Amino acid sequence: KAGVTQTPRYLIKTRGQQVTLSCSPISGHRSVSWYQQTPGQGLQFLFEYFSETQRNKGNFPGRFSGRQFSNSRSEMNVSTLELGDSALYLCASSFGAGLGETQYFGPGTRLLVL
């Protein structure tokens, strides 16, 4: 079974631009979560989607948004990019929602904002 895939793997943008990242979960998984990982703050939860509905949201500004499609694929968008948005963005999928479900992480998209 294929793992979680994320595209693109690397991205360079400039301040003020917007970016869209994509995540394809493991086949059959309906829950997708997004995380931001930086050396300074570590891994921080962005949001979780289950069956196209946002179930949970972290403490990030409204510039960060996401959505999930009927096939469980998910996208996250960051508008008006800032230098501090440079990070590794990780997507994780699980069969169901909730902490009893094992999350499987993708390799991440490394975003650099110049």
Place this chain on the structure above:
Amino acid sequence: QKEVEQDPGPLSVPEGAIVSLNCTYSNSAFQYFMWYRQYSRKGPELLMYTYSSGNKEDGRFTAQVDKSSKYISLFIRDSQPSDSATYLCAMAKGGSEKLVFGKGTKLTVNP
């Protein structure tokens, strides 16, 4: 005070050593505790999952939770060079609550 504190290391040990990794936390509402391993240029993978207090063993790995001290540990016995990675602790209050991660400890096991 951050909700979850984890010494970033780096930690360097010889092959075969027993490794102890630790996290402390401040929120007594945390009930679910996890350890993830992250290799360079990869996403984290779940190693251990524990609910409430106690010990859990899986092969060379043992996870301990002491809720009275708000302290969790991961022990690795007979460490191998392939264990070289960053280890992240994570915890949550319950139900559909989000995971809160430590910043990770970078471990190197030298052959």
